[in-house]
Structures are given as structure tokens and as C-alpha cells.
Amino acid sequence: MELYAIGDDLSKVESIGSNAMYATALQSANLESLLTFGANAFQSCKALTHVTLSEQLSEIPREAFRDCTSLSEINLGHITSVDYQGFYDCASLSMPDLSNIVSLESNAFRGCSSIGKIRVPKLQIMKSSVFSNCGTVTETDFSAVKEIEQSALAYTTFDALDFPNCTKLGSTILLSSTLNSLRFTTNQNITLTSTNALVFDHPESTILYLHESKRPGGNGSPLATGPNVWAGNTWKEIHYVNDNGEEVK
Known part of the structure; x- marks a missing residue:
């Protein structure tokens, strides 16, 4: 499994494995080239505030952003499914675009206390x-x-x-x-x-x-x-x- 360090340029990365950035001090992530990423990839990155996802992604894996308590902005307008606890306890996430969602697993947005709107x-x-x-x-x-x-x-x-x-x-x-x-x-x-x-x-x-x-x-x-x-x-x-x-x- 390849691991990444704070300061690494992720904008050209096409694949990120499970737990790759688990509990790091990452503050933002440009994932514009990402094609796949694994479960818990960004779990507990409590300093993470902004994420840019590739438009080629359609699914958020299991617990991918769980406990990212500072995450406030992430582009989800093209996402069609979020797996189990994908954004569990993302307490700062505000008004995400869920307009193309067709599948949400249990607890996908549980604890998103700033979500504001759910469309x-x-x-x-x-x-x-x-x-x-x-x-x-x-x-x-x-x-x-x-x-x-x-x-x-x-x-x-x-x-x-x-x-x-x-x-x-x-x-x-x-x-x-x-x-x-x-x-x-x-x-x-x-x-x-x-x-x-x-x-x-x-x-x-x-x-x-x-x-x-x-x-x-x-x-x-x-x-x-x-x-x-x-x-x-x-x-x-x-x-x-x-x-x-x-x-x-």
C-alpha cells in the first residue's frame, strides 16, 4: 500500500489505497485526477477542510471521510453513491450537492450537524x-x-x-x-x-x-x-x- 505524506501533490494521483491518509494533518486535498480510492482513505483527518474530487469518480467508499470534523466543502454533484459511514460525523459539512445520489448506505451522513439542506x-x-x-x-x-x-x-x-x-x-x-x-x-x-x-x-x-x-x-x-x-x-x-x-x- 502506498502512503502519502503531508505536502505531497495529490492532483496527479489516480489511485489511493485504504487508510492511505488516515488521521493525518492534511488540510486540503486536490484529487482532480483520482479514479479510485479505498475505504477509510481520509478517515479522521480532522484538519481537512476542502476537497476537490475528480469528475470521473462516482462513488465514495466505506468510511472514506469519516470523522473529518472540519471538512466543510467537497464537490459531490457528480457522485451517485456513498457507502457505509462515508461522511459519518463530518460536523462542518455544509449544504453538499446531492442531486445525483441514487444510493446511500447506512449512516452515510450521520452526525453531519451543519448540513443545512438535504436534497x-x-x-x-x-x-x-x-x-x-x-x-x-x-x-x-x-x-x-x-x-x-x-x-x-x-x-x-x-x-x-x-x-x-x-x-x-x-x-x-x-x-x-x-x-x-x-x-x-x-x-x-x-x-x-x-x-x-x-x-x-x-x-x-x-x-x-x-x-x-x-x-x-x-x-x-x-x-x-x-x-x-x-x-x-x-x-x-x-x-x-x-x-x-x-x-x-
Whole structure:
């Protein structure tokens, strides 16, 4: 395995092995020629603040930037997948471009408490704890998400969450999170794999939006059992929308 030292010019390097820069004092990395790099390649580089990735890269390996607590800028607009804990505890990472992401493994962005926005318009499955412990998030795009696994959005503060195509929820997807409004507006049945799927802080302060088929007595699942009850929670209000997303009385 080839190792690199602080001050080495990485701009012409095409391959970096696993653990190659592990826990070094590297402050920035120009990786514009990089074609492949291994797991944990930059893990625990706590002084690392800026990274430029090659446009030819499409994947971030397992734990590649884990615990890079000062990393604030990295170009991810061309990246399509991030492996397990790829950016775990990158607490300074702010508003990364995730517009082409199609696959995120568990804990990929867990602990990114400065992330600010999470826009993943191509992501269909949110793996466990993928965006947990992410501080305050003010902007999201989960329009393609069909399934949310356990604790995917736990311990995070949101203003509003909208899942127009989601049909399957794992356990405690919003554990200890807070939000003002939550929308599950698909006209298909929604499967809860656990009775505590929607356990989170203060649902009584959250407005829930559902497709009109989820009205009590409708053909949606799980059925409401009262005017403000759905999936075992009592909500501030429940509003219903039609297939066009328009609110109906």
C-alpha cells in the first residue's frame, strides 16, 4: 500500500489505497485526477477542510471521510453513491450537492450537524440512520423516496418533510426529531413495519398531510381511528389532499 505524506501533490494521483491518509494533518486535498480510492482513505483527518474530487469518480467508499470534523466543502454533484459511514460525523459539512445520489448506505451522513439542506431527488431508499443527528435542516427534497428505514431521520430538527411517493416506513424513522409539518400523500397503501414507526418528539405540534384515501373508513392503510389520529399518534391537525396534491375538506 502506498502512503502519502503531508505536502505531497495529490492532483496527479489516480489511485489511493485504504487508510492511505488516515488521521493525518492534511488540510486540503486536490484529487482532480483520482479514479479510485479505498475505504477509510481520509478517515479522521480532522484538519481537512476542502476537497476537490475528480469528475470521473462516482462513488465514495466505506468510511472514506469519516470523522473529518472540519471538512466543510467537497464537490459531490457528480457522485451517485456513498457507502457505509462515508461522511459519518463530518460536523462542518455544509449544504453538499446531492442531486445525483441514487444510493446511500447506512449512516452515510450521520452526525453531519451543519448540513443545512438535504436534497436527494433521485434517492428511492433511505437506509438506517442515513441522515440522523443532522442538526437543523431547513430544505429537503425526498420526492423519489419510496422506503424509509429505521431511524433514517432521527435526532434532527426539520421545518417540513414531504414524501409524495413513500409507501414503506421502518421503525422510529424520526426518533427524537421535531418538525412542523409532515406529508405522506401517496394514494397507495403505506406499510408500517413497526408500531413505533412514527415515534418522535411532540407530534401534537405537527400538522400531518395524507391522501384522502387515508380518511377514517377509507381504503388506505394504516387507517385513522379518530379525527386527529393516524399510525398511533395524535397530531395537531390532519389534512387530506387529492391526487393533484390539492387540499380537500
